[in-house]
Amino acid sequence: MVIEYLSRETLPEDKADRLLLEKLLEFKKKGEIIYIDPQKLSETGLTVLLANHLFGKLSTSNCFVIDKDIPWGKDDQCFCDNKSCKMTGHFGDTSVGNTEVWHGNPSIIINNDLIVESMENLPGNFEEGTEAPEVKVESDVLSGNAHIISETIIFSFLQKKLHPERNHYLTPCIGVGNSSFIVMFYDSEHDVFLESSHIPLFRPCGVNKYEFDDAAILASWLTVNYKFLSSGLTEEMKTFECGFFKEAQEKIKVYEETLQLGNVARIVPVPDFRKRSLQWSSFIEETETELIGIIHREKKRMKHSETDRQDQRSN
Numbered sequence: 001m002v003i004e005y006l007s008r009e010t011l012p013e014d015k016a017d018r019l020l021l022e023k024l025l026e027f028k029k030k031g032e033i034i035y036i037d038p039q040k041l042s043e044t045g046l047t048v049l050l051a052n053h054l055f056g057k058l059s060t061s062n063c064f065v066i067d068k069d070i071p072w073g074k075d076d077q078c079f080c081d082n083k084s085c086k087m088t089g090h091f092g093d094t095s096v097g098n099t100e101v102w103h104g105n106p107s108i109i110i111n112n113d114l115i116v117e118s119m120e121n122l123p124g125n126f127e128e129g130t131e132a133p134e135v136k137v138e139s140d141v142l143s144g145n146a147h148i149i150s151e152t153i154i155f156s157f158l159q160k161k162l163h164p165e166r167n168h169y170l171t172p173c174i175g176v177g178n179s180s181f182i183v184m185f186y187d188s189e190h191d192v193f194l195e196s197s198h199i200p201l202f203r204p205c206g207v208n209k210y211e212f213d214d215a216a217i218l219a220s221w222l223t224v225n226y227k228f229l230s231s232g233l234t235e236e237m238k239t240f241e242c243g244f245f246k247e248a249q250e251k252i253k254v255y256e257e258t259l260q261l262g263n264v265a266r267i268v269p270v271p272d273f274r275k276r277s278l279q280w281s282s283f284i285e286e287t288e289t290e291l292i293g294i295i296h297r298e299k300k301r302m303k304h305s306e307t308d309r310q311d312q313r314s315n
């Protein structure tokens with residue numbers, strides 16, 4: 001769709017496609033700037049900032065719910081440095097799962113269909129009522145993280161239950177840590193698990209000024225709009241079964257039929273699913289590389305036509 005637009009400069013006919021593409025183009029055009037060093041934010045602060053400044057803005061709707069137990073007392077004020085920046089999301093109940101099987105409270109849920117998890121919100125990483133720790137996590141802690149894997153699997157089963165009408169149930173989940181993020185995917189129909197590589201979030205563009213990396217913008221746009229933009233697994237990918245169906249066979253009915261979003265008791269501690277052998281997914285990177293190439297070419301082209309116009313005016 002993007003390639004079509006940039007090569008021919010025509011907006012897609014389909015209304016939903018057009019709206020999605022406009023979101024991306026508008027975001028690129030405005031050039032969102034963050035006036036705070038991301039390294040100075042806690043991981044949770046960074047995750048909320050991303051929901052407000054990146055994921056929400058690229059999505060069709062900018063509603064999101066932040067786990068109400070995350071320590072933060074400033075109601076609707078964003079985690080960035082701009083005191084007048086308000087959050088388009090709110091604090092609330094993000095519980096998901098079923099007490100009979102895996103359940104938990106993800107950091108953020110965007111539009112009821114995408115989990116964004118902060119490395120800091122992992123079980124045991126902070127005690128309730130205390131300030132979020134300032135310790136930075138190693139970025140490779142994200143990769144193959146059992147807690148995020150658990151959330152990804154649960155959420156795919158939940159989407160299958162809530163939206164049986166969808167063509168596929170390949171559901172992403174974003175993990176944020178150390179100025180980068182990864183995207184994990186699970187397909188609860190074919191038992192396939194995929195993980196992206198690390199995607200850098202920012203690049204400096206002045207003193208205490210940061211803009212989002214093109215790779216982050218594109219990967220986020222593809223991920224937050226997966227309902228519309230993802231066509232599911234390819235036939236080749238369907239062969240990469242991860243073995244969860246077998247592992248959970250005794251409780252598979254619970255996963256298929258009784259998972260909930262919201263109102264899941266927090267009291268019962270629950271071990272995460274085991275770390276599984278991951279299939280490294282290259283499709284996001286391949287699409288990105290192609291798109292980034294085109295965007296750079298377009299930027300140059302726009303600069304040229306701008307200079308041409310100035311030349312014409314001065315003549």
Ligand SMILES: [Zn+2]
Pocket residue numbers: 049052053078079080081082085086
């Ligand atoms: Zn902000």
